[in-house]
Amino acid sequence: MGASSTKVTRQHRFLIWGGDGWIAGHLKTLLEKQGKDVHTTTVRMEDREAVLGELIRIQPTHVLNAAGCTGRPNVDWCEDHKEATIRSNVIGTLNLADCCFLRRIHCTVFATGCIYQYDEAHPLGGPGFLESDPANFAGSFYSVTKAHVEEIIKHYNNCLILRLRMPVSDDLHPRSFVTKITKYEHVVDIPNSHTILTDLLPAAVLLAEHGEVGVYNFTNPGAISHNEVLTLFRDVVRPSLTWKNFSVEEQAKVIKAGRSNCKLDTTKLVVKLKEYGYGIPEIHEAYRRCFERMKGAGIK
Numbered sequence: 001m002g003a004s005s006t007k008v009t010r011q012h013r014f015l016i017w018g019g020d021g022w023i024a025g026h027l028k029t030l031l032e033k034q035g036k037d038v039h040t041t042t043v044r045m046e047d048r049e050a051v052l053g054e055l056i057r058i059q060p061t062h063v064l065n066a067a068g069c070t071g072r073p074n075v076d077w078c079e080d081h082k083e084a085t086i087r088s089n090v091i092g093t094l095n096l097a098d099c100c101f102l103r104r105i106h107c108t109v110f111a112t113g114c115i116y117q118y119d120e121a122h123p124l125g126g127p128g129f130l131e132s133d134p135a136n137f138a139g140s141f142y143s144v145t146k147a148h149v150e151e152i153i154k155h156y157n158n159c160l161i162l163r164l165r166m167p168v169s170d171d172l173h174p175r176s177f178v179t180k181i182t183k184y185e186h187v188v189d190i191p192n193s194h195t196i197l198t199d200l201l202p203a204a205v206l207l208a209e210h211g212e213v214g215v216y217n218f219t220n221p222g223a224i225s226h227n228e229v230l231t232l233f234r235d236v237v238r239p240s241l242t243w244k245n246f247s248v249e250e251q252a253k254v255i256k257a258g259r260s261n262c263k264l265d266t267t268k269l270v271v272k273l274k275e276y277g278y279g280i281p282e283i284h285e286a287y288r289r290c291f292e293r294m295k296g297a298g299i300k
């Protein structure tokens, strides 16, 4: 009898880093709903021995890195805690990617698109920033760490880098962009790219499962202004909502770090997802659906 070979395909096993975080929680729920083999960890990313130990113990095929120093109550914190921010967002993120590389594990990094600001070549209403455009926003130390680490990490052939912006959940979680702007005393009114998690997180799983790598702008197509979001929220969810605007100059007086405002070009993402039969709604439509889900769930 001749020798026969059996090809063994390993079942996917997902390990979510930053297990106690907001986006990590959404990823876990989604993967569980999909019946996937999912684990979480809160091991510090910069602790190389502990990271390698966790990878050996759990044996994931895919790491979803949703860990990162985002600052509390907001990114202003990073201005006064630069070493701690570097330890997580630079040393930790690189260490985890490198450990995954050495163990041949696919690593999805939940990164940020808040590394750009509108400029002459990308004015309001003009073309969005491409994945290949160099970062041009250094107004906050948080963004600086994220932009620098992306420049390096994109050279790892096991890493998928997803640039989220102003993520929104279907509830009023304090970290969701909508919750934040409904609570501020004043809001600016600038069109931006946003990430509706219900639309985008299944896409992250799809891309990871298919072993995609490289950088993707990870938002719904298009840009929407703060007033457009609030108007839609008032019309669909909370008729009593009122708000006051202020200018970027006035905003600058009440925050320590600058805030990025930009539109990202989502062509690369949309084309790739089409290969897998997955579409993402344009941001205005996406918000309408999101608020209708909220209303349907009794959120006021």
Ligand SMILES: NC(=O)c1ccc[n+]([C@@H]2O[C@H](COP(=O)([O-])OP(=O)(O)OC[C@H]3O[C@@H](n4cnc5c(N)ncnc54)[C@H](OP(=O)(O)O)[C@@H]3O)[C@@H](O)[C@H]2O)c1
Pocket: 017, 018, 019, 020, 021, 022, 023, 024, 042, 043, 044, 045, 046, 066, 067, 068, 069, 070, 071, 087, 088, 089, 092, 110, 111, 112, 113, 164, 165, 166, 167, 175
């Ligand atoms: N929410 C946003 O607006 C937004 C926008 C774009 C991109 N992102 C990125 O998406 C990722 C997840 O964001 P999120 O909103 O879910 O943030 P989050 O709720 O603050 O969760 C981040 C988690 O990462 C953990 N963490 C921080 N440093 C770590 C380290 N060195 N090692 C291991 N765990 C560490 C935190 O734990 P501790 O609290 O114990 O430190 C926390 O549980 C972050 O990288 C963030 O930069 C977020």
